[in-house]
Amino acid sequence: MQYYIKADQFLLEDRLEGPGYLAIDHGRFGEWKKSLTTQANIVDWSGYTIAPGLFDTHIHGVNGYDIMDGTKEAVQQISEALLPLGVTRFLPTTLTSSSENLEQSIAAIVEATEEGLSGAQSEGIYLEGPFFTEKHKGAQNPIYFRDPDLEMFTKWQKLAGGSIVKIALAPERKGSKEFITALTEANVKVSLGHSNADYDCCKAAIGAGANTFVHLFNGMAGFHHRNPGVAGSALMAKQAFVELICDGHHVHPDVAAFTWRVKGDRTVLITDCMRAGLMPDGSYQLGEFPVVMRNGIARTETGSLAGSTLILKDAIKNLSQWSDRTWDEAWHLASLSPAHSLGREQELGSIRPGKYADYVVIDEQYHIQATVISGEIKYQKNNEK
Incomplete structure (x- = not known):
């Protein structure tokens, strides 16, 4: 599955960015972009921050x-x-x-x-x-x-x-x-x-x-x-x-x-x-x-x-x-x-292209709104899966 996350902030491996869009490509992170110029499947988390799982x-x-x-x-x-x-x-x-x-x-x-x-x-x-x-x-x-x-x-x-x-x-x-x-x-x-x-x-x-x-x-x-x-x-x-x-x-x-x-x-x-x-x-x-x-x-x-x-x-x-x-x-x-x-930093632990798309959606008080593993939503607040 390929999609983009839209959110106000993204805690990337080397910086805090946003607002913008983050690509998810078959369970892995893709590139972060400030804007999109083409049609894409978008998961909208406007108002929230995306951070690594x-x-x-x-x-x-x-x-x-x-x-x-x-x-x-x-x-x-x-x-x-x-x-x-x-x-x-x-x-x-x-x-x-x-x-x-x-x-x-x-x-x-x-x-x-x-x-x-x-x-x-x-x-x-x-x-x-x-x-x-x-x-x-x-x-x-x-x-x-x-x-x-x-x-x-x-x-x-x-x-x-x-x-x-x-x-x-x-x-x-x-x-x-x-x-x-x-x-x-x-x-x-x-x-x-x-x-x-x-x-x-x-x-x-x-x-x-x-x-x-x-x-x-x-x-x-x-x-x-x-x-x-x-x-x-x-x-x-x-x-x-x-x-x-x-x-x-x-x-x-x-x-x-x-x-x-x-x-x-x-x-x-x-x-x-x-x-x-x-x-x-x-x-x-x-x-x-x-x-x-x-x-x-x-x-x-x-x-x-x-x-x-x-x-x-x-x-x-x-x-x-x-x-x-x-x-x-x-x-x-x-x-x-x-x-x-554990020697797993090349695949886990941060938002960087190529790593497993493990991330959480958090609000301003850092409450967990959603938890995603390898690009798949596993938990969503008030809509547990």
């Missing part, structure tokens, strides 16, 4: 469902719940658990994606664990922690049909460096987190191929001027990406703004959302841990933050306000930067 690379669940439910239904429901939130792509994210539970969840993700997701599209599986250490365990279950095991990972990857694209680990665990090298050579991205590693250990892991830090400042040894730790390594490793949860609870607003100044477009906004997202306050489950959500903040019985209930577009709004920078500067941190962290 959002990409959540770290999300466990939402709307009462969790990837660790290990069911096809959970994956599908999460996919559908993300559409009204403007998310077009995501990484179904697991938690540390038994091999049996992880394998069940992997199988469910594969089954759901092979049948076809009706909402946001999966770009591969993200294993958060189980190769972590206990001091900064957060809501990860330490009884399943272990050293990296290439044979075990190979078994999981075979079960996944090669769809595991990312794994998080603590680099101080025995055999981590060799494991990171092997996975990097296999084009699987490695993140560092839930770790008490020192600065030199993290530098070695980055040198071996690790390219991202899991939810910066949370679940890791903090920064100290004589012992930079995991957080210090993340801030100083120029090419490394850092995940950031901008809900105002996980990271102080001024620290989040500081991180963006230091890391620039290597900042990746994530939600780390769990099943309580979009749900009322109450009792929930995160993996094997009971969780209580009060005022939108989810915590374990010991008081640890248990994921978040953050919506990705709210993370953009928050960071923009905290940093006193415009929304369009922050938007790509939740679309293009995530795609870049």
Whole structure:
């Protein structure tokens, strides 16, 4: 299908333009034009702004469902719940658990994606664990922690049909460096987190191929001027990406703004959302841990933050306000930067000719009016599809 979008503003990859017209050609973006000189099929979104679809690379669940439910239904429901939130792509994210539970969840993700997701599209599986250490365990279950095991990972990857694209680990665990090298050579991205590693250990892991830090400042040894730790390594490793949860609870607003100044477009906004997202306050489950959500903040019985209930577009709004920078500067941190962290920036994450036509229609308050994946409207406000 070929058509043009007409709108007041377009957040293109390198600039904000408008009013004008944007070509959509068989599910891909074409050229932006200020005016049309020929007859064309036009989808009129006058009065609105067109922005890239959002990409959540770290999300466990939402709307009462969790990837660790290990069911096809959970994956599908999460996919559908993300559409009204403007998310077009995501990484179904697991938690540390038994091999049996992880394998069940992997199988469910594969089954759901092979049948076809009706909402946001999966770009591969993200294993958060189980190769972590206990001091900064957060809501990860330490009884399943272990050293990296290439044979075990190979078994999981075979079960996944090669769809595991990312794994998080603590680099101080025995055999981590060799494991990171092997996975990097296999084009699987490695993140560092839930770790008490020192600065030199993290530098070695980055040198071996690790390219991202899991939810910066949370679940890791903090920064100290004589012992930079995991957080210090993340801030100083120029090419490394850092995940950031901008809900105002996980990271102080001024620290989040500081991180963006230091890391620039290597900042990746994530939600780390769990099943309580979009749900009322109450009792929930995160993996094997009971969780209580009060005022939108989810915590374990010991008081640890248990994921978040953050919506990705709210993370953009928050960071923009905290940093006193415009929304369009922050938007790509939740679309293009995530795609870049996975090596998918040539096809996803921004409006540029040739990329998949994933976009959202937003009003002046940045409310989602429509969500489009590969040129096809998947959600429209007051006319859900």
